[in-house]
Amino acid sequence: MRIHANRLDEKEGDMNTDTTAVRLAGEQGISLVETMIATLITIVGLSSVLGLFAVGMLHSQTQGDVASRVTTSCQAKIEELSALAFNDATTDTTVWPPAATGTGTGLCGNLAANSNCGSVDPAAPVAGFVDYLDFQGTRVAADAVDANGQLRQSFMRQWRIETGATINLKTIIVRTTATRTLSRAIAPFTVLSTQKSR
Numbered sequence: 001m002r003i004h005a006n007r008l009d010e011k012e013g014d015m016n017t018d019t020t021a022v023r024l025a026g027e028q029g030i031s032l033v034e035t036m037i038a039t040l041i042t043i044v045g046l047s048s049v050l051g052l053f054a055v056g057m058l059h060s061q062t063q064g065d066v067a068s069r070v071t072t073s074c075q076a077k078i079e080e081l082s083a084l085a086f087n088d089a090t091t092d093t094t095v096w097p098p099a100a101t102g103t104g105t106g107l108c109g110n111l112a113a114n115s116n117c118g119s120v121d122p123a124a125p126v127a128g129f130v131d132y133l134d135f136q137g138t139r140v141a142a143d144a145v146d147a148n149g150q151l152r153q154s155f156m157r158q159w160r161i162e163t164g165a166t167i168n169l170k171t172i173i174v175r176t177t178a179t180r181t182l183s184r185a186i187a188p189f190t191v192l193s194t195q196k197s198r
Helices: 001-028 031-082
Strands: 116-118 131-132 156-161 169-178 189-197
Touching: 031 156, 031 169, 031 189
Parallel strands: none
Antiparallel strands: 116 156, 131 156, 156 169, 169 189
């Protein structure tokens, strides 16, 4: 009976040795070629994601910068027009500082009830109710060009003055539109309005 037990122990010992050998053969690791392929796949994936990230960041920065300049320019024009007298019909606000030239439009003088002057339609600017700004916010002529022959205007500001049922209250509406942008998105615009009473 003892002999039988020794043989069983020997068989168990052989089995343990074989199991360890099989286990070690499956855990040999990865080769250099496999590592290089995995690294290449990771680099390709990351480069495409980083490219999209860069484009998105440029678009956001450009649109954000242009949109904030549009809003600032619009607010500046609202303040400029609000500073005029209620019945002003002669101040030219297309120049800076606004000049009482006698040929300007001011706030359209004494408007009748339910009437208006000017326009905020970007497809149909009305002379005397539109001015153009370069990217820094300086007024420029509509057809002013730089040394490269490019139009200098980056923003177009338009305004309309209107009255409702009462002639003692005017609504001033200003629209500023970016005339160009660095990305392919729609050019930003802002429309602001305020009221002025007699």
